[in-house]
Amino acid sequence: MTYTFDFSFLAEYWPELLSGLMQTAQLSILSIIFGFLLGTVLAVGRTADSKAVRRICAIYVEAIRNTPLLVQMFMIYFGLASIGFKLSAEFCAVLAIVINVSSYTCEIMRAGIESIKKGQLEASDCLAMSWWQRLFLIVLPPATERVYPALVSQFILIMLATSLVSQISAEELTSTAVRIDSMTFRSFEIYTVIAVIYIALAFVFRIGFWALSQLVFPRLRRLGTPL
Amino acid sequence: MSPIVKLNKVSKSFGSLNVLQGVSFDVAQGSVVAIIGRSGSGKSTALRCMNGLEKINGGEITVCNHHLHQNVTKAQLRALHLDVGIVFQSYNLFPHLTVGQNIMLAPKWVRKQSKAEAKDLAAEVLGKVGLAEKFDAYPEQLSGGQQQRVAIARSLAMQPKLMLFDEVTSALDPELTGEVLKVMENLAKDGMTMVLVTHEMAFAKGVGDKVIFMHQGKVWEEGDGEILSAPQTPELRQFVGNGL
Ligand SMILES: Nc1ncnc2c1ncn2[C@@H]1O[C@H](COP(=O)(O)OP(=O)(O)OP(=O)(O)O)[C@@H](O)[C@H]1O
Ligand SMILES: [Mg+2]
Numbered sequence: 001m002t003y004t005f006d007f008s009f010l011a012e013y014w015p016e017l018l019s020g021l022m023q024t025a026q027l028s029i030l031s032i033i034f035g036f037l038l039g040t041v042l043a044v045g046r047t048a049d050s051k052a053v054r055r056i057c058a059i060y061v062e063a064i065r066n067t068p069l070l071v072q073m074f075m076i077y078f079g080l081a082s083i084g085f086k087l088s089a090e091f092c093a094v095l096a097i098v099i100n101v102s103s104y105t106c107e108i109m110r111a112g113i114e115s116i117k118k119g120q121l122e123a124s125d126c127l128a129m130s131w132w133q134r135l136f137l138i139v140l141p142p143a144t145e146r147v148y149p150a151l152v153s154q155f156i157l158i159m160l161a162t163s164l165v166s167q168i169s170a171e172e173l174t175s176t177a178v179r180i181d182s183m184t185f186r187s188f189e190i191y192t193v194i195a196v197i198y199i200a201l202a203f204v205f206r207i208g209f210w211a212l213s214q215l216v217f218p219r220l221r222r223l224g225t226p227l
Numbered sequence: 228m229s230p231i232v233k234l235n236k237v238s239k240s241f242g243s244l245n246v247l248q249g250v251s252f253d254v255a256q257g258s259v260v261a262i263i264g265r266s267g268s269g270k271s272t273a274l275r276c277m278n279g280l281e282k283i284n285g286g287e288i289t290v291c292n293h294h295l296h297q298n299v300t301k302a303q304l305r306a307l308h309l310d311v312g313i314v315f316q317s318y319n320l321f322p323h324l325t326v327g328q329n330i331m332l333a334p335k336w337v338r339k340q341s342k343a344e345a346k347d348l349a350a351e352v353l354g355k356v357g358l359a360e361k362f363d364a365y366p367e368q369l370s371g372g373q374q375q376r377v378a379i380a381r382s383l384a385m386q387p388k389l390m391l392f393d394e395v396t397s398a399l400d401p402e403l404t405g406e407v408l409k410v411m412e413n414l415a416k417d418g419m420t421m422v423l424v425t426h427e428m429a430f431a432k433g434v435g436d437k438v439i440f441m442h443q444g445k446v447w448e449e450g451d452g453e454i455l456s457a458p459q460t461p462e463l464r465q466f467v468g469n470g471l
Binding site for chain 2: 117119120122123124125126127128129130133137138141142145217219222223225227
């Protein structure tokens with residue numbers, strides 16, 4: 001086997017890779033933010049007093065967690081288009097990923113919420129706090145802090161899973177790579193480069209999430225111990 | 228003056244277990260009432276019913292002019308909680324907040340006080356329990372006795388008309404127990420109305436204006452601290468004999 005590696009295409013195509021990288025980052029961040037918000041709402045629903053609410057949220061979560069992300073994406077993009085809703089590929093990509101990540105976030109946040117002891121809830125009730133105050137002041141902050149490492153792992157997975165949106169021709173890093181490959185036929189080199197970029201991006205995300213934790217969890221910043 | 232707390236034939240059951248079977252007693256304004264009794268006699272349940280943490284199955288409770296009955300609403304309970312503070316055996320401080328934040332939380336969000344007002348108030352109640360210097364500490368950095376005193380301060384910051392204490396020293400070793408009891412004694416001296424479930428017989432006798440001995444879900448014997456020296460019933464005699 002005589003194969004000479006040739007990375008020279010990078011000189012010409014790096015601006016496209018850079019913009020693909022930016023699109024991937026943007027897609028990931030949007031999906032993570034909205035996925036976290038929706039997932040938290042679902043987790044509150046799954047731990048609600050009302051049995052009907054718990055049921056509905058559980059069915060949603062189980063349905064989403066037991067279907068492939070790619071199929072969900074096709075349903076939203078091709079499926080909706082075929083019944084008359086033509087939405088942009090980028091919008092469908094974010095929508096599909098948000099729906100997907102929300103179901104996983106829900107289960108993680110549910111574990112966090114369930115870790116809050118009954119005594120905490122009683123103490124806040126006895127201080128005359130409302131349901132909303134209890135949720136936002138007593139339940140969600142420590143719940144989120146406890147499951148934060150698991151959330152970060154999930155969010156990194158989601159960042160990597162954005163590569164699937166190349167399948168519905170949304171613009172991002174992997175779809176850029178596919179296009180460059182089809183023009184240069186340097187498959188091995190281009191996908192190696194892409195893999196390295198994903199590793200770097202994951203690293204940057206981890207640092208970002210660490211910095212965020214220092215910002216939003218003052219107890220963690222001060223004591224450095226898990227809650 | 229009419230009593231600040233009145234229990235009238237209160238009954239409460241968990242499933243088929245009748246924990247309270249017609250409990251009646253009064254608490255006079257400014258008095259200290261100590262509830263004693265064997266484990267499982269229903270002391271905590273009685274206290275929790277007084278604060279609406281458990282819904283009663285029969286009878287009625289009046290606490291600071293709030294009426295508790297089988298169908299009490301959430302809004303009614305909230306109104307009650309503005310007047311009644313409770314301290315638990317397990318402290319139940321909020322672990323993600325500093326001591327100061329624990330205390331300021333409800334005054335700020337529930338009483339809608341300004342940050343400055345809440346801060347002054349927190350400093351004041353922390354001073355009362357002798358922990359002024361712990362304002363910025365986190366609960367886990369404190370001893371059990373200190374955490375319990377913070378819990379008392381947190382409750383005091385809501386300026387309750389009545390304070391309930393459920394075995395607040397049971398998780399503490401004797402030295403720490405002393406510092407918490409001292410705080411409670413000072414509160415009593417300041418005229419706070421208090422109902423406490425306790426295993427500290429000397430405290431019940433010394434500080435309590437009234438002692439209630441519960442047995443099998445009933446008020447078995449009731450009177451001033453002297454009932455501990457001269458029990459009328461064999462059950463209390465046996466309980467005191469074991470307890471002292
Ligand atoms: N939430 C509950 N569900 C079922 N049973 C309960 C519940 N709370 C209390 N009980 C039962 O009610 C009885 C009285 O309990 P309670 O906690 O009032 O006793 P106590 O006098 O405070 O005892 P201790 O001194 O051990 O604290 C016990 O038999 C207990 O097991
Ligand atoms: Mg008890």
